[in-house]
Amino acid sequence: MTASTLRHRATCATLVALLAACDGAQGSGAGDVGVDTAALRAADSANAPYKARVDEGLGASVAILIDNSGSMWQTAPGDSRVKYVVAREAVEQMLRATEEIIRERPDFPVNVGIYRFSDGVATVLPMQRYDRQKVRAALRTMPQPEGKTAIGDGMDQARHELYGAGTFRKYILVLTDGENTHGRPPDEVAREIARRGQGAVQTYFVAFDTDPATFGFLKEAGGDVLAARGGAELRRALAEVYRGKILAEAADYGEGAPPAATNSATTPEARQR
Numbered sequence: 001m002t003a004s005t006l007r008h009r010a011t012c013a014t015l016v017a018l019l020a021a022c023d024g025a026q027g028s029g030a031g032d033v034g035v036d037t038a039a040l041r042a043a044d045s046a047n048a049p050y051k052a053r054v055d056e057g058l059g060a061s062v063a064i065l066i067d068n069s070g071s072m073w074q075t076a077p078g079d080s081r082v083k084y085v086v087a088r089e090a091v092e093q094m095l096r097a098t099e100e101i102i103r104e105r106p107d108f109p110v111n112v113g114i115y116r117f118s119d120g121v122a123t124v125l126p127m128q129r130y131d132r133q134k135v136r137a138a139l140r141t142m143p144q145p146e147g148k149t150a151i152g153d154g155m156d157q158a159r160h161e162l163y164g165a166g167t168f169r170k171y172i173l174v175l176t177d178g179e180n181t182h183g184r185p186p187d188e189v190a191r192e193i194a195r196r197g198q199g200a201v202q203t204y205f206v207a208f209d210t211d212p213a214t215f216g217f218l219k220e221a222g223g224d225v226l227a228a229r230g231g232a233e234l235r236r237a238l239a240e241v242y243r244g245k246i247l248a249e250a251a252d253y254g255e256g257a258p259p260a261a262t263n264s265a266t267t268p269e270a271r272q273r
Contacts, residue, residue: 062157
């Protein structure tokens with residue numbers, strides 16, 4: 001037997017002994033199983049409160065999700081145009097209300113990001129300070145609708161963008177004409193956002209030509225859903241959510257911050273991320 005073979009066997013024996021010692025340290029009974037600490041750390045991370053990736057302050061950030069699935073090719077009730085055109089124009093009109101609050105509170109930043117979802121999620125307008133011309137230009141780049149409806153994935157992406165926007169107040173606004181048919185279930189995502197966001201993120205849905213009861217889970221997650229049968233109702237519902245709820249609520253905080261702000265704002269952990 002060569003010296004090289006002897007050294008190899010000695011190394012193997014040492015490794016076996018070390019593994020046996022580790023097993024003994026992890027459990028002394030026949031049924032004991034070693035703890036996967038990496039998996040535990042991952043689980044803890046998945047259940048921990050969200051942390052902002054930047055310093056946060058006063059203002060409001062709104063992530064708008066627009067359904068761009070195949071069903072948005074259908075003609076909108078009470079209108080000669082297809083749904084996605086009606087929806088795009090309604091969102092643009094809705095966002096004009098931002099200009100009023102900017103005039104009244106020039107020191108109060110309002111950030112807007114627009115995202116479309118079908119089989120996946122894509123950015124239409126990156127999260128940034130509201131600018132009417134940029135909003136109009138971005139909405140006109142939206143492609144024709146096709147594919148499935150990934151509502152939950154869209155919500156997850158919107159939440160991620162909001163935690164890098166730099167404001168205490170965070171809002172998700174979803175405009176959709178149907179049920180989730182692809183990716184994560186939206187009820188699962190909504191409950192996760194409510195739990196891990198600890199009240200920092202408000203979620204609103206506008207059910208366009210679809211049953212709002214489909215999104216009844218939002219009530220359990222602290223959100224809300226409004227119904228809109230046709231184009232006129234869609235414009236009214238979006239105005240009610242955006243002007244009447246989002247902008248009004250955000251501005252009412254004045255110089256204060258919501259209760260969850262200390263969990264997602266300028267903590268040492270947030271600055272290090």
